[in-house]
Amino acid sequence: MNRREILRRTAAAGLLAAPATGLLTGCALGGGGDEESGGETYVGTKSEQNPLGVKEDAPLEVVIFNGGFGEEYAKSHEAMYTERYPKAQIKHSATQEINKTLQPRFVDGTPPDVVNNSGAGQIDFNGLVSQNALADLGELLDAPSLDIPGKTVRQTLLPGAVDVGSYDGRFLVLNYTYTVYGIWYSTKLFADRGWAYPKTWDDHIALCREIKAAGIAPWTYAGKHPRYMSWPVIATAVKFGGPDVAKAIDNLEPNAWKSEAMKAAADAWYQIVKDGYILSGSPGLDHVQSQTAWCQGKAAFISCGSWLESEQKNVTPPGFNMSVAPTPSLGSGDKLPFEALRGTAGEPFMVPAKAKNRAGGLDYFRTMLSMKGAQDFTRRVSSLTVVAGSTQGVELPFGLSSVVKALDASGANGFNWVYNNYYRKLERELVDAACGEFFSGRSTPADFLEACQKGADQIAADSSIKKYKRA
Amino acid sequence: MKHGKYPLIITFLVPPLLLYGLFVLWPYLQAFPIAGTDWLGYSSDINFVGLDNFATLVRDGYLWNAVKNNAILLVLLPVLTIVLGLFFATMLNTGGRRGRAGVVGVRGSSVYRLVYFFPQVLSVVIIALLWKEVYHPNNGLLNATLRGIGLPAPTWLGDPRTAFWAVLAVMVWSSVGFYVVLFGAAMQAIPRDIYEAVMLDGASRWTTLRKVTIPLLWDTVQVAWIYLAIAALDGFILIQQMTDGGPNHSSDVIGLRMYNTAFGSETKFGYASAIGVVMFFLTLSVAVLALRAARRERIEYS
Numbered sequence: 001m002n003r004r005e006i007l008r009r010t011a012a013a014g015l016l017a018a019p020a021t022g023l024l025t026g027c028a029l030g031g032g033g034d035e036e037s038g039g040e041t042y043v044g045t046k047s048e049q050n051p052l053g054v055k056e057d058a059p060l061e062v063v064i065f066n067g068g069f070g071e072e073y074a075k076s077h078e079a080m081y082t083e084r085y086p087k088a089q090i091k092h093s094a095t096q097e098i099n100k101t102l103q104p105r106f107v108d109g110t111p112p113d114v115v116n117n118s119g120a121g122q123i124d125f126n127g128l129v130s131q132n133a134l135a136d137l138g139e140l141l142d143a144p145s146l147d148i149p150g151k152t153v154r155q156t157l158l159p160g161a162v163d164v165g166s167y168d169g170r171f172l173v174l175n176y177t178y179t180v181y182g183i184w185y186s187t188k189l190f191a192d193r194g195w196a197y198p199k200t201w202d203d204h205i206a207l208c209r210e211i212k213a214a215g216i217a218p219w220t221y222a223g224k225h226p227r228y229m230s231w232p233v234i235a236t237a238v239k240f241g242g243p244d245v246a247k248a249i250d251n252l253e254p255n256a257w258k259s260e261a262m263k264a265a266a267d268a269w270y271q272i273v274k275d276g277y278i279l280s281g282s283p284g285l286d287h288v289q290s291q292t293a294w295c296q297g298k299a300a301f302i303s304c305g306s307w308l309e310s311e312q313k314n315v316t317p318p319g320f321n322m323s324v325a326p327t328p329s330l331g332s333g334d335k336l337p338f339e340a341l342r343g344t345a346g347e348p349f350m351v352p353a354k355a356k357n358r359a360g361g362l363d364y365f366r367t368m369l370s371m372k373g374a375q376d377f378t379r380r381v382s383s384l385t386v387v388a389g390s391t392q393g394v395e396l397p398f399g400l401s402s403v404v405k406a407l408d409a410s411g412a413n414g415f416n417w418v419y420n421n422y423y424r425k426l427e428r429e430l431v432d433a434a435c436g437e438f439f440s441g442r443s444t445p446a447d448f449l450e451a452c453q454k455g456a457d458q459i460a461a462d463s464s465i466k467k468y469k470r471a
Numbered sequence: 472m473k474h475g476k477y478p479l480i481i482t483f484l485v486p487p488l489l490l491y492g493l494f495v496l497w498p499y500l501q502a503f504p505i506a507g508t509d510w511l512g513y514s515s516d517i518n519f520v521g522l523d524n525f526a527t528l529v530r531d532g533y534l535w536n537a538v539k540n541n542a543i544l545l546v547l548l549p550v551l552t553i554v555l556g557l558f559f560a561t562m563l564n565t566g567g568r569r570g571r572a573g574v575v576g577v578r579g580s581s582v583y584r585l586v587y588f589f590p591q592v593l594s595v596v597i598i599a600l601l602w603k604e605v606y607h608p609n610n611g612l613l614n615a616t617l618r619g620i621g622l623p624a625p626t627w628l629g630d631p632r633t634a635f636w637a638v639l640a641v642m643v644w645s646s647v648g649f650y651v652v653l654f655g656a657a658m659q660a661i662p663r664d665i666y667e668a669v670m671l672d673g674a675s676r677w678t679t680l681r682k683v684t685i686p687l688l689w690d691t692v693q694v695a696w697i698y699l700a701i702a703a704l705d706g707f708i709l710i711q712q713m714t715d716g717g718p719n720h721s722s723d724v725i726g727l728r729m730y731n732t733a734f735g736s737e738t739k740f741g742y743a744s745a746i747g748v749v750m751f752f753l754t755l756s757v758a759v760l761a762l763r764a765a766r767r768e769r770i771e772y773s
Contacts, residue, residue: 099734106513123513127738131514223629224717281608283718284629289607298609425736436718440629464509464739 039109042357051143052359052366057087060360061112063102065119066094068311069347069381074116076376081367088360097121106133111352113361117173118347124424125173125348130466134172135351140362141171146370153369160416161345161386167422167468174365175345176377178384180306180324180403181231182341187321187398189297197325199338201236201268204328208277211300217279219272220299222287226435227427229269232303233435235327235342237265238415242335246417250470252460257453264330266438266445273441283440295320305346309399310382323402326410340413341406345386422468423459430455499751505744512733512740524745534746537716537723540635541704544642544724545757549699551643553692556650559587561680563651564658565666584655587648595645599712602641603628606713631721634714638722642709646702650695657691658684697761704754725750 042058044050060081064074071094078090091112095101099121105111111133117123128134141154141162148156158178165173185197193214198204208218221229238245241261248256256262272278279299282290288311294302295316302308309322316322326341349368351361367373374390377383382397384390384404391404407414420427434451437443443451459465506524510517528534563576563584577583590598605612606627614624627637661684669679685692707726710716716723716731725746733743 103512103734107515109515121734124736124738127511128513131511131516133513223626224715226718279609281614281624281626281629284606284608284626286603293609428736429731433717433719440626440718442631464511464742465737 039354040356040358042360044359050363052139052363054085054359054363055357056085058357058360059089059091060114060357060364061091062093062114062364063098063112063116064092064094065098065116065121066096067119068307069383073377073380076380077364077368077373080370080373080376081364084367085360095121099123106352106354109354110356111354113355113357114349114351114364116347116349122348122424125167125421126423126466126468128350129167129172129468133353135353135355135358135361137165137171137174137351137362137365140174140365143362143366146366146372148371153366156369156371156388157386158343158345158388159412160343160414163470164345164416164418164421165348169471172350173421174349174368175347176349176368176385177345177347178343178386178407179346180341180343180384180407181235181304182306182324182326182406183232184294184302184304184308184322184324184399185300186297187323187402188319189300195300197323198328201328201330205271205275208272208275212277216297217299218277219301220279220282220285220290220293221303221439222285222290223283223436223440224286225432226283226439227432228287228303228435229439230427230431230435231305231342232327233265233269234262234417235415236268236330237261238342238417239327239334239336239338239340240264240330243415246415247470249456250417250419250422252419252423252456252467254457255453257456258449262449263445266449268330270438270445273439278439283436291315306400306403307383309397322399324399324406326406336413336415339406339409339411340415341410342416343407343410343414344416344418418470422470423465426455426459430458502744502747502751505741506748507745508741509739510741510744512738517741520741524742525749527742528745528749533720533723534725534728536720537725537728540722541706541724541753543635544639544703544706545700547639548642548646548703549696551639552646552650552699553695555643555647556654556695557680557685557688557692559583559647559651560654560658561676561684564655565676565679565684584651587651589648590645591648591652593645595708596712598641598645599709602637603713606637628714629718631718634718635722638706638710638713641713642702642706645709646699653695654688654691657688661687693762697758700757700761701754704750704757725753 042055044053044055044058046053050056060078062074062078064071071092074094075092078092082088082090096119098115098117098119102111102115102123117125117128142152145151145153145156154162161175161178162171164175165171167173189195190197195207195210198207211218234246234249237259238261241259241264245256245259245261248259279290279293282299285293290299291302291304291308291312292315293299295312306324309316312322324341326339329338349365351358351365355361368377369385369387371387371390374385374387375394377385378391378394378396382400384400384407396404431452434443434448434455437451438445438448460467507519507521508517509520509523563580565576593601604610606614608614608624608626608629611627613627617624625633628634665683665687666679669683674682705726706724707730710722710724710727711730714722716727729743729746729750731737732739732746
C-alpha cells in the first residue's frame with residue numbers, strides 16, 4: 001500500500017465520519033414499536049394523608065434544567081419530599097441539554113419521573129403533547145394543598161397558571177414560576193435625570209427624544225434573539241384592541257397578525273427604529289451583550305421578562321435599581337388600562353406519561369406548590385412562583401418587588417398569549433426573523449406583519465403539527 | 472512471523488471496527504428507514520410515509536436557502552484555506568533565501584509555526600465565543616480598530632449582508648493552521664536538492680512554488696481539498712454558536728436546519744433524517760467528484 005492509497009483510504013474513512021451533525025438520530029426507534037413498554041409500576045394506596053396514592057418506598061427520578069435558577073432549589077424540594085417519604089430514594093440530576101439527554105429514554109419508555117423541560121435544549125411541547133408523552137396532572141390540581149389548609153392545589157395558584165399548561169383542556173405542564181414581561185429601566189438613572197416613565201405613546205416618544213439628546217440611546221435589544229421585541233409589540237396591540245387580539249394569534253386565525261390593533265402597534269413601534277432611538281450596533285448583540293450595555297447605562301429601556309434581575313446579577317452596578325413597567329398606552333381608545341401587562345406562568349415541569357413513579361412525580365409537584373416549597377424557591381432564586389401570596393414574609397430584591405407591584409396594579413387586566421408554547425417554531429424561528437428585519441430598519445411595519453402572518457400560515461398549513469385551540 | 476499474523480491483525484482491527492460499526496455505521500444506516508417515516512422522536516408511534524419527506528424537502532424554501540450557503544462554502548472555504556495554507560507553509564519552509572543557507576524558512580519560522588497552530592488547539596465553541604466578542608459591534612476588537620483608523624464599523628453578525636461572510640472568515644482562520652502544518656510536513660519530504668537546483672537556475676519564489684512545490688504536493692492538496700469540502704458541507708457548530716443561522720436565515724446551513732428540525736424548534740425526526748440522508752449523499756458525491764477531478768499521475772522521487 002503506497003502513500004496515495006493510505007491517503008485515499010483515510011479520506012474515505014473521514015468521509016464516513018464527516019458531517020459532525022449528521023444523522024443524529026442515535027439509538028433511534030426504540031423497543032421495536034412495543035407500545036406497552038415502560039409505564040407506571042409504583043402504585044400506593046390513596047388515603048387522606050396520601051391523596052395521590054404515592055408508594056412510599058418508590059424511588060423518584062428528577063431531572064432539572066441547570067440554567068439561571070441552578071439546581072440547589074430542587075435539592076431543597078427533594079429534601080422536603082424525602083422528609084415525608086423517608087424510604088424513597090431520590091435520583092437527582094441536572095443538565096442543560098434536556099432534549100439530547102432524554103430523547104432516547106422517552107423512546108425506550110423509561111423516562112424519569114419529573115422533568116424540568118426548559119432552556120435552549122427544551123423539547124418542543126407540541127411534539128410531546130401530540131405523541132401523548134405527558135401524564136395528565138389534573139389529579140394534582142384537585143388534591144388538597146400540602147400546607148394551605150382548606151384549599152385544593154388549584155385554589156392556591158395565581159390566575160392563568162393552569163391555562164398556560166393546558167392543551168385541549170388537559171393540564172399537562174406545570175409552569176412553576178410566574179413571569180412578568182415588560183419594559184425595564186433603571187430607577188436611579190431616571191431619578192438622576194428627572195425623567196418619569198411614560199404612560200402614553202406620545203410621552204414615550206418625547207422622552208426618547210430627550211434621552212437621545214442627553215447622549216444615551218433610548219433603547220437596546222437582543223439582535224441575535226429579536227423575538228424579545230415581539231413582546232412589547234404584541235402587548236401594545238393587546239392593550240389597544242383587547243385580549244382577543246392575542247387569542248386570534250394563538251388560534252392561528254387567518255390574518256390575525258394583520259389585525260387593526262397589530263397594525264397600530266407595529267406602526268407605533270416603527271418610530272423608535274425610524275428616528276434612531278435604538279443603540280447603534282444592537283442588531284449584532286445577543287441577549288447578554290445587550291442587557292449588559294443596558295446595565296452600563298448605554299441604553300435606557302430594554303424589553304425582557306422578570307428573570308432579568310437574576311440574570312444580570314453579576315454585572316448590575318449597585319444602586320441601579322431596575323424596575324419593570326407596562327408598555328405605554330397608544331391612546332385614550334385603548335381597551336385595557338396602562339397598568340395592564342403580560343404575566344404568565346413559566347419554567348415548565350412535567351411528568352412523562354410512562355414515568356414509573358407517576359404518583360410520586362405528582363406529589364413532588366405538590367411539594368413544590370406548598371407554601372413552604374414556594375417560599376423557599378423565591379428566597380433562593382429571587383423569582384416569583386405561581387403560588388398566590390407566597391412572597392409574603394420573603395424579602396425581595398428591588399427589581400422583583402417592582403414586579404410584584406406591577407402585577408398587583410395590573411390585577412384582573414393582566415393578559416397573556418401562548419402561541420409560543422403551542423408552536424415553538426413560530427416564535428423561535430419565524431417571528432424572530434421578522435423582528436430582526438423590522439427592528440434593524442430593513443423592513444417596514446407592513447413587511448413585518450406580512451412576514452409574521454406568512455409564518456403563522458405556514459404552521460397552520462403544516463398537517464404534521466398538531467393544532468390547539470385556546471378557549 | 473507468518474503464524475502470528477492473523478491473531479495480531481484480529482486483535483488490532485476487530486475492536487475498532489466493531490466500535491466504528493456500532494457507533495458510526497449503524498446510526499447512519501438507521502437514518503435511512505427513519506427518513507421514510509413521520510416519526511416525531513418521543514414515542515414509538517411511527518408511520519411509514521414513503522418519500523413524502525423528500526417531497527416536502529424539495530419544496531422547503533428554508534432548506535434551499537441553507538443549501539445555497541453550503542454551496543458557497545464549498546467553493547470558498549477550500550480555495551481560501553488552501554491558498555493561504557500553501558502560502559504560509561511555503562514561507563515557513565522555503566521562503567527564506569538569505570546567505571548560503573539554501574532552502575530555509577523565513578526568520579522566526581518556528582515561532583510562526585506554533586502560532587498558526589493555536590486555533591487548532593481551541594475547541595470550536597471557544598473559537599465561536601472568542602470571535603463573537605471580536606465582532607461585537609460596539610466594544611469588539613475589530614470595530615475598535617476600524618473606528619480608530621476612521622472606517623465605518625458594520626454590525627457584522629447582526630447584518631444579513633455581512634453575517635455569513637464574517638463566519639466564513641472565522642472558518643478559514645480556524646482551519647488554516649492545520650493545513651500549514653500538513654503542507655509543511657509534505658514539503659519536508661521534498662528532496663532539498665530539487666530546490667537547490669531550482670535556485671541555481673535562478674527561479675523566483677513564485678516560480679518555485681508554482682512549478683516545483685505545488686506539483687510535488689498535489690496528493691496532499693487533494694486530501695486537503697476533500698477534508699475542507701466535507702467541512703464546508705457541515706459548518707454547523709460555528710454557525711449555531713455565532714449566529715444561529717440568522718439574521719433572517721442569512722447564514723443558515725443544512726446541518727443547522729436538520730438540528731433545528733429535530734432538536735430545536737420542532738421534533739420532526741423523520742423529516743430531519745431525510746435532510747440527513749440528502750446531506751449524506753451530497754457529501755459523498757462531493758468527495759467522489761473531488762477525488763476524480765484532482766486525479767493526476769503521481770511523481771516518484773527515486
